């Protein structure tokens with residue numbers, strides 16, 4: 533997209549690679565036909581919401597609760613927050629109450645509300661890389677400064693680099709596990725190490741929050757369970773969403789879970805109430821709050837995603853790509869066979885009609901991201917293209 537001079541400089545800088553590729557895909561599909569373009573550019577699940585969700589919606593509309601379309605407290609319905617708090621108690625063993633749950637317009641809405649409530653101009657937020665590009669935009673929305681820190685070769689947290697990046701201005705570290713774009717699930721050991729570092733800082737009088745983007749928290753393959761962050765460190769604010777686990781991204785529903793161990797939780801909530809109004813969200817969508825409360829224990833089929841991961845990963849291995857096997861979410865982040873991954877991504881587009889996103893769109897050059905939340909058929913049809921690309925580029929590089 534060419535952005536005109538009339539658009540603010542900040543917004544122009546915020547245009548990401550994922551949308552660029554997605555839009556390129558729309559143009560290609562018009563030219564070659566939908567079935568002849570293999571679009572792995574966007575994390576937009578093609579899976580439908582769990583059965584029962586639609587019938588619950590219909591039931592709610594046919595038997596409306598009086599006043600259910602009105603304004604409500606900015607943090608959401610009390611009863612919804614109580615139900616979610618009960619679920620969080622079961623999950624974490626901590627005494628969550630309705631106060632600790634704040635309903636939001638998805639994870640994106642939640643992160644913006646939290647960051648707006650927390651950040652003053654110039655406050656720093658540590659961002660392990662590669663990262664979901666919007667994080668940088670969200671932090672900068674409120675005058676915050678993202679401090680980008682590399683992860684290890686296997687995309688696990690590098691706590692010594694995080695320690696080196698701490699400063700007087702560090703307000704929080706924003707982590708995302710299961711991770712977009714790598715599919716990595718941060719290990720208990722690395723999170724424990726991070727918690728110990730932040731605990732040491734706390735004893736020196738510096739309070740640093742972990743803001744955890746857990747949008748993919750239920751999409752974890754059995755070989756790597758998601759550690760319970762609330763049990764590792766006190767100052768944890770987890771932001772989640774039902775865009776992926778209930779396949780409802782268009783409905784904009786999610787919530788923030790504030791650890792009951794945070795003594796200032798009521799203050800943080802008051803700040804978030806102001807933030808959600810001044811950002812113009814006002815409150816999370818009313819109808820979907822009620823549905824979300826009832827579907828906390830549900831999720832789309834993780835097994836279906838696992839099958840897709842296995843087919844795609846095996847294809848990449850057969851083709852000769854280097855890639856850390858993902859253990860969560862629905863992304864893969866292989867190394868690009870060409871030093872300039874943008875060139876490789878365009879070659880894949882032109883030669884194989886396969887759409888992927890350059891790693892620099894996630895803060896890491898030399899890699900590319902594949903979003904495999906697509907029909908199995910798309911992976912099967914794209915398979916020969918990945919194998920040909922392997923022959924064409926990987927063998928050539930190695931010889």
Ligand SMILES: Cc1ncc(COP(=O)(O)O)c(C=O)c1O
Pocket residue numbers: 575637638639640641664708711712745747772773774775781785786
């Ligand atoms: C890591 C991460 N966080 C947040 C979001 C936004 O999620 P939501 O639709 O819940 O706002 C996405 C969407 O792809 C994501 O990948």
